[in-house]
Amino acid sequence: MSVWERQYRDAAAGLTSPAALDDKILQQAQQLKPPLSENRWLSKAASSCAAVTVLVLLMHPAQYLGALTPGLQPAHGAQNNPLRNWQHKPSQPTPGNDPWFHLRSQVNAGSYIELCNQWRKQQQGSTSEKLPRDLESKARTHCRLLP
Amino acid sequence: MSWKDFQHLDDESLLEYYHATRNPNAFRQLYTRHKDSLYRYCAQMNLACAGAVLEALWNRLLESPPQLHGRRLRSWIFIRANQLLRQYAGQDPDTPDAAPVSDNKLLAAIQQLPTIERNVLLLHMECGLPLATVADIEKTSLKKCREFYNRGKERLEEILHGPQRQPWRIEEVSEVTV
Numbered sequence: 319m320s321v322w323e324r325q326y327r328d329a330a331a332g333l334t335s336p337a338a339l340d341d342k343i344l345q346q347a348q349q350l351k352p353p354l355s356e357n358r359w360l361s362k363a364a365s366s367c368a369a370v371t372v373l374v375l376l377m378h379p380a381q382y383l384g385a386l387t388p389g390l391q392p393a394h395g396a397q398n399n400p401l402r403n404w405q406h407k408p409s410q411p412t413p414g415n416d417p418w419f420h421l422r423s424q425v426n427a428g429s430y431i432e433l434c435n436q437w438r439k440q441q442q443g444s445t446s447e448k449l450p451r452d453l454e455s456k457a458r459t460h461c462r463l464l465p
Numbered sequence: 466m467s468w469k470d471f472q473h474l475d476d477e478s479l480l481e482y483y484h485a486t487r488n489p490n491a492f493r494q495l496y497t498r499h500k501d502s503l504y505r506y507c508a509q510m511n512l513a514c515a516g517a518v519l520e521a522l523w524n525r526l527l528e529s530p531p532q533l534h535g536r537r538l539r540s541w542i543f544i545r546a547n548q549l550l551r552q553y554a555g556q557d558p559d560t561p562d563a564a565p566v567s568d569n570k571l572l573a574a575i576q577q578l579p580t581i582e583r584n585v586l587l588l589h590m591e592c593g594l595p596l597a598t599v600a601d602i603e604k605t606s607l608k609k610c611r612e613f614y615n616r617g618k619e620r621l622e623e624i625l626h627g628p629q630r631q632p633w634r635i636e637e638v639s640e641v642t643v
Contacts, residue, residue: 325571326575329569330505335500335503336516342520343524346527350528
């Protein structure tokens with residue numbers, strides 16, 4: 319910057335924009351509102367469409383085609399039916415409804431003395447109570463070895 | 466965004482932000498950056514219509530901010546100011562474009578320059594535009610524009626400090642024969 323350019327800067331520093339003009343222009347800037355663009359409508363339309371899409375997806379019956387509804391399964395899909403191989407699991411024996419509960423629990427615990435006594439009585443015909451089939455087979459297996 | 470946040474943004478980012486949000490603080494920051502320089506340029510080119518030119522310029526920027534397409538906002542502002550100054554000068558030819566702006570000797574000397582030299586000098590020196598841009602504004606070649614600038618500077622020197630000193634020249638004194 320040459321000397322006279324510096325002198326110019328110093329001289330021109332006193333020349334500033336009038337405050338009245340500044341106020342007028344800044345006031346005009348304050349009055350301007352943000353433009354109402356089409357984006358607002360666009361965003362409204364977009365959000366409405368998105369909401370409708372979600373609703374349709376949630377309510378559309380196609381969504382439930384894979385659901386396990388046995389009554390609506392087609393005939394050829396029977397092999398996929400989980401009810402096909404359903405078996406009733408026998409309820410665990412309880413002391414209330416099983417007269418052989420005590421004996422059976424002894425056998426399960428590994429004690430065959432009572433079972434073999436009962437088995438011998440049955441063999442001798444001194445008792446009218448007949449062992450159930452499972453206990454009978456266990457008695458045949460184990461009681462020969464017992465004295 | 467607060468006032469301090471805008472200080473780190475350049476002119477173009479500020480204009481873009483203002484264009485999107487119409488935030489008056491963004492405009493205030495832009496205005497503050499350029500107002501004095503613009504006023505000095507307009508007042509020294511045509512004091513009578515400087516206010517009207519500046520009002521029209523800023524109104525235009527407020528209502529429809531320019532799409533700069535990678536160009537500098539500062540260039541746009543001064544190019545637009547120059548166009549408006551020409552328009553106003555053409556509308557009212559009776560208005561003298563060179564009016565006393567200040568009592569300062571240098572500023573008064575600038576007023577004595579021809580319009581084109583004054584314009585080139587101010588656009589380059591006051592507005593900080595490169596001479597190539599000034600040449601585009603004046604619709605001349607860069608070489609011609611540089612000539613205007615240098616001639617303007619020389620003329621200013623001459624106005625301020627008088628004509629350049631000439632080397633001593635010994636004039637031959639012809640003998641007068643009586």
